[in-house]
Amino acid sequence: xxxxxxxxxxxxxxxxxxxxxxxxxxxxxxxxxxxxxxxxxxxxxxxxxxxxxxxxxxxxxxxxxxxxxxxxxxxxxxxxxxxxxxxxxxxxxxxxxxxxxxxxxxxxxxxxxxxxxxxxxxxxxxxxxxxxxxxxxxxxxxxxxxxxxxxxxxxxxxxxx
Ligand code: PNS
Numbered sequence: 001x002x003x004x005x006x007x008x009x010x011x012x013x014x015x016x017x018x019x020x021x022x023x024x025x026x027x028x029x030x031x032x033x034x035x036x037x038x039x040x041x042x043x044x045x046x047x048x049x050x051x052x053x054x055x056x057x058x059x060x061x062x063x064x065x066x067x068x069x070x071x072x073x074x075x076x077x078x079x080x081x082x083x084x085x086x087x088x089x090x091x092x093x094x095x096x097x098x099x100x101x102x103x104x105x106x107x108x109x110x111x112x113x114x115x116x117x118x119x120x121x122x123x124x125x126x127x128x129x130x131x132x133x134x135x136x137x138x139x140x141x142x143x144x145x146x147x148x149x150x151x152x153x154x155x156x157x158x159x160x161x
Contacts, residue, residue: 005082008034008088011039011130014154015151035060047154069082090118090121137156
């Protein structure tokens with residue numbers, strides 16, 4: 001049987017319940033999801049790659065067939081290295097579209113064998129992203145229900161009670 005693995009890349013700085021929802025949905029379509037922490041040159045991360053990996057591992061430990069990893073350099077090279085042909089990205093609102101469309105097309109021009117598959121997040125998480133979570137935590141607002149417990153703790157360590 002052919003094992004279909006898909007790569008779900010992102011900054012995951014930090015992982016939110018929206019990301020976890022996308023992973024769960026992707027697991028219904030693919031045999032294995034490789035969650036890959038990468039660096040977006042446009043963003044300065046709050047958490048180190050190691051911290052982001054740890055939070056992802058802890059929050060996906062109850063899910064079968066999820067691997068958490070990180071990559072440096074081009075996403076396409078990493079996807080090929082993992083013998084996968086699929087990139088998963090979550091889509092929330094129209095505001096995500098320009099960014100995602102450009103990248104999916106550029107990746108397709110560079111390698112026509114690799115497809116980007118978009119997964120729509122649950123309605124409840126449409127407004128949610130890592131940046132807003134960090135902003136709320138920075139000003140000591142409540143982030144419960146938006147992120148897994150381990151992320152709540154890590155944010156508290158960073159910003160205090
Ligand atoms: O969660 P993000 O910040 O939207 O994730 C963006 C990420 C890390 C997936 C993206 O910046 C990326 O793919 N970086 C690696 C460099 C690369 O391959 N860029 C693609 C140019 S088409």
